[in-house]
Amino acid sequence: MVLTARAPDGLTAQQLPLPSPLAGLGFEPGADSMLADWGQITTYLTSVAEASPLVRLDTLGRTTLGRPFLLLTITSPANQRRLEALKRGQRLLADPRGLRFATLDTLRATQPAVVLIDNNIHSTEIASSLMGLTLAYQLATDPALTRLLDSVVVLIVPSMNPDGLDTVVAWYRKYKGTPYEGGPLPWLYHPYVGHDDNRDWFMVTQVETRLVTRVLYHDWFPEVVYDVHQMGSNGPRLFLPPFADPVNPNLDPMLVEATNLVGTTMASALSDSGYTGVAQQVTFDLWWHGGFRSVPARHNMIGILSEAASVRLESPITLTGDALRQPARGVNYPAPWPGGTWRIGDIARYELVAARALVRLAAQQRQAFLDRFVTLGQRAVEAGLQGDPFAYLLPPGARDPEARARLATVLLQSGVEVQRAESAFTADGQGYPAGTLVVPMAQPFRAHAKDLLEPQRYPMIEGKPPYDVAGWTLPFTMNVPAVAVRAPFAARLAHVDTVVVPPGRIVGTGDAFELDNRTNGESSAIAALLAAGQQVTVAGENVFVRGPRARAILSGLATRRGFTARATRAPGRAGVTRRSLPRIAIYQPWTATIDEGWTRWLFEQYGIAYTTVHDSDLRVGKLRDRFEVIMLPDESAERLLNGVDSTRIPSQFAGGMGQAGSAAISEFVRGGGTLVCLDGASDFAIAQLSLPVTNVLAGEASGPQSSRFYAPGSVFAAALEGQPSPITLGVSDSLYVYFQNGGAFEVRSPGRVLARYSANPLRSGYVQHAERIEGKAALVEVPVGRGRVILFGFRSQFRGQTQGTFKLLFNAVLLSGL
Numbered sequence: 001m002v003l004t005a006r007a008p009d010g011l012t013a014q015q016l017p018l019p020s021p022l023a024g025l026g027f028e029p030g031a032d033s034m035l036a037d038w039g040q041i042t043t044y045l046t047s048v049a050e051a052s053p054l055v056r057l058d059t060l061g062r063t064t065l066g067r068p069f070l071l072l073t074i075t076s077p078a079n080q081r082r083l084e085a086l087k088r089g090q091r092l093l094a095d096p097r098g099l100r101f102a103t104l105d106t107l108r109a110t111q112p113a114v115v116l117i118d119n120n121i122h123s124t125e126i127a128s129s130l131m132g133l134t135l136a137y138q139l140a141t142d143p144a145l146t147r148l149l150d151s152v153v154v155l156i157v158p159s160m161n162p163d164g165l166d167t168v169v170a171w172y173r174k175y176k177g178t179p180y181e182g183g184p185l186p187w188l189y190h191p192y193v194g195h196d197d198n199r200d201w202f203m204v205t206q207v208e209t210r211l212v213t214r215v216l217y218h219d220w221f222p223e224v225v226y227d228v229h230q231m232g233s234n235g236p237r238l239f240l241p242p243f244a245d246p247v248n249p250n251l252d253p254m255l256v257e258a259t260n261l262v263g264t265t266m267a268s269a270l271s272d273s274g275y276t277g278v279a280q281q282v283t284f285d286l287w288w289h290g291g292f293r294s295v296p297a298r299h300n301m302i303g304i305l306s307e308a309a310s311v312r313l314e315s316p317i318t319l320t321g322d323a324l325r326q327p328a329r330g331v332n333y334p335a336p337w338p339g340g341t342w343r344i345g346d347i348a349r350y351e352l353v354a355a356r357a358l359v360r361l362a363a364q365q366r367q368a369f370l371d372r373f374v375t376l377g378q379r380a381v382e383a384g385l386q387g388d389p390f391a392y393l394l395p396p397g398a399r400d401p402e403a404r405a406r407l408a409t410v411l412l413q414s415g416v417e418v419q420r421a422e423s424a425f426t427a428d429g430q431g432y433p434a435g436t437l438v439v440p441m442a443q444p445f446r447a448h449a450k451d452l453l454e455p456q457r458y459p460m461i462e463g464k465p466p467y468d469v470a471g472w473t474l475p476f477t478m479n480v481p482a483v484a485v486r487a488p489f490a491a492r493l494a495h496v497d498t499v500v501v502p503p504g505r506i507v508g509t510g511d512a513f514e515l516d517n518r519t520n521g522e523s524s525a526i527a528a529l530l531a532a533g534q535q536v537t538v539a540g541e542n543v544f545v546r547g548p549r550a551r552a553i554l555s556g557l558a559t560r561r562g563f564t565a566r567a568t569r570a571p572g573r574a575g576v577t578r579r580s581l582p583r584i585a586i587y588q589p590w591t592a593t594i595d596e597g598w599t600r601w602l603f604e605q606y607g608i609a610y611t612t613v614h615d616s617d618l619r620v621g622k623l624r625d626r627f628e629v630i631m632l633p634d635e636s637a638e639r640l641l642n643g644v645d646s647t648r649i650p651s652q653f654a655g656g657m658g659q660a661g662s663a664a665i666s667e668f669v670r671g672g673g674t675l676v677c678l679d680g681a682s683d684f685a686i687a688q689l690s691l692p693v694t695n696v697l698a699g700e701a702s703g704p705q706s707s708r709f710y711a712p713g714s715v716f717a718a719a720l721e722g723q724p725s726p727i728t729l730g731v732s733d734s735l736y737v738y739f740q741n742g743g744a745f746e747v748r749s750p751g752r753v754l755a756r757y758s759a760n761p762l763r764s765g766y767v768q769h770a771e772r773i774e775g776k777a778a779l780v781e782v783p784v785g786r787g788r789v790i791l792f793g794f795r796s797q798f799r800g801q802t803q804g805t806f807k808l809l810f811n812a813v814l815l816s817g818l
Contacts (some may be wrong), residue, residue, distance in 0.1 A: 029130035030345030094221040107460030121166030123189035125230035127347035148363035164189035182312025186590035186653040192601040217415030237277030244573030269357035277337030298448035300376035377444035384442030395435040401562035408499035425491035458766035469713025471765020480802030504558035510569035517730030521561025523810035529582040539575030596633035618661035623668035671695035692748035714765025726815035744776035755779040
């Protein structure tokens with residue numbers, strides 16, 4: 001449901017009793033040490049929309065924690081009266097295949113350009129939440145801007161994470177005036193993904209991402225997206241495009257040049273206004289896919305990023321002399337900042353000048369923006385018709401049908417065209433059955449689809465490591481076969497709007513049931529069965545289930561998640577049995593660990609119950625009385641042990657688990673518990689429990705120095721090893737794993753290697769000195785006393801993208817004790 005606030009019909013811009021931000025908030029946005037919470041922002045923007053015929057305020061939905069998620073639409077009254085027609089026009093411009101010349105001529109004469117500006121996606125980067133209020137007010141009142149609004153529609157997201165904004169504001173207010181003013185938060189500012197809320201824009205796992213994705217690729221199709229951020233404190237005052245190299249090969253040169261034009265125009269406006277410290281072509285590249293400015297770029301939209309130097313949340317800082325780390329003066333940094341006191345008001349002013357320049361440029365060059373948008377779509381279609389590839393195919397028969405449906409849904413959510421074959425066909429000499437999903441490359445959003453479906457080969461530039469990850473190929477990470485078809489082919493195809501999981505079922509008769517455990521849905525079923533007190537037995541390479549509620553539970557989940565269970569009357573095979581769900585603890589350090597949040601999110605998607613524990617819970621000891629499984633998220637051994645220093649954070653959050661917590665974990669394992677260590681946490685267990693394991697990469701993965709191993713986020717090949725284990729039950733012998741400066745192990749008895757990295761392991765992304773991990777262990781189980789430790793050297797649940805290795809994590813917590 002979309003709820004709307006707007007001015008009564010008949011009001012004109014000259015009749016506005018419009019409250020200023022000062023009047024609405026009680027302080028000027030950007031004043032030292034003053035922040036607005038989401039209630040204040042919502043109240044103020046509602047009053048603006050009710051007073052001004054230029055401003056419309058929509059509630060697109062609810063956030064993760066239930067707050068209203070808002071979108072401002074600011075344009076002329078005439079445009080406000082025809083918003084639905086404008087949206088239809090944008091859709092035609094975005095997909096020129098159905099655009100007639102006469103229609104294009106009409107749109108060129110009447111259609112405004114559309115700009116979307118997002119604020120405060122990273123909640124500690126809070127200045128933009130204030131800047132957006134001032135921008136909205138000025139767009140509605142400043143004649144220099146209001147006269148442009150016939151030619152431009154400005155969409156403003158006041159905060160991309162209202163839950164996090166309130167979290168940060170409450171934290172700052174609580175500790176304002178104390179030694180901890182402006183210090184780090186001990187928890188994630190998004191309930192699940194923290195800083196990764198700007199890494200979710202192609203996977204679309206979070207509710208906030210889904211709301212804005214709908215605006216971008218189904219409702220409005222803006223020509224320009226401006227993503228407003230902050231960065232570290234001691235470098236340039238503001239970054240704007242042009243971006244640094246390398247350029248992703250799927251980005252059209254015309255789009256790159258247009259991005260340069262817009263960024264340079266914004267930087268020039270800042271220079272004209274006397275602002276210094278504006279840098280271009282540093283740090284932030286055009287390779288990475290997944291952020292709010294990079295996914296729109298694969299949809300022919302100009303993606304602009306600004307990164308302003310931060311303060312201490314809201315408190316001013318002073319930087320002089322050696323404290324500054326600025327580039328040398330040059331063509332990309334012509335006016336270094338002289339140093340001095342830097343305030344949140346400075347950040348907001350820089351961002352405001354840049355945003356005004358963008359609106360002015362889009363309005364003044366309206367036709368050029370529209371023409372470029374159409375041309376980029378046409379060029380994408382033409383490139384797809386040339387073939388190589390002509391299309392990608394997702395045949396039926398994936399190991400996990402739910403993962404295949406999820407991959408297709410990811411594409412559809414982002415506006416990519418997906419078709420289904422209604423009969424068998426042949427492509428590149430290979431036959432494919434009816435039901436095969438076809439992703440044609442002759443479509444406007446070709447770059448997005450192609451970049452998600454093909455392997456990446458990052459061109460390493462000396463001294464310029466990737467800004468974020470280097471590879472992200474979804475067919476690999478999700479374990480879904482995708483076939484690149486090079487040449488055109490003929491097939492009877494139908495467009496699809498949704499792809500659902502083919503319903504699974506129970507086959508056979510009997511009161512016992514057999515599962516192959518090949519799908520993630522079967523892990524969800526095992527969790528539900530154990531939670532209901534049903535009998536689950538691991539015997540050989542299968543799972544056997546009995547119990548009065550087993551049929552009903554399996555029937556419902558098989559239908560929904562697409563797996564098959566076999567009913568049998570045969571007596572159960574000998575094996576190890578459970579009749580209750582393991583009591584699982586997820587350790588949440590006071591270091592705002594993103595990996596911990598993703599793990600909680602994943603378990604909730606699959607119905608795996610857990611308990612969150614903190615440092616004090618560990619230090620109490622007797623953990624085995626409360627839990628069978630404890631999971632440590634990816635975090636360095638030092639941070640797990642020592643946490644954040646008490647000079648930076650209140651004492652109740654400082655110090656990590658300490659030696660008392662470490663000793664309690666050791667006692668837990670030796671008493672029969674299972675300790676699951678994700679990535680960096682493996683180093684903690686190796687040292688604290690004296691495991692017969694060496695991480696050959698310990699200390700190696702901290703940077704891109706030429707002598708060190710370096711893999712900043714890539715897909716590697718691995719293979720299972722040895723006899724079947726409950727941890728690897730149902731997993732294919734060869735698999736793709738996601739590696740981000742993780743671990744590679746040498747193992748001594750009695751440790752057991754469950755999976756190894758392959759020779760020449762890189763499949764997508766970048767790796768430096770791959771020989772250092774070839775043949776090394778990627779997944780290890782070590783018996784300790786009556787318990788066990790499981791070490792993951794890779795990211796089994798990375799950003800919700802790695803359906804192909806979720807199973808290993810699920811098995812580790814559900815079945816490892818069997």
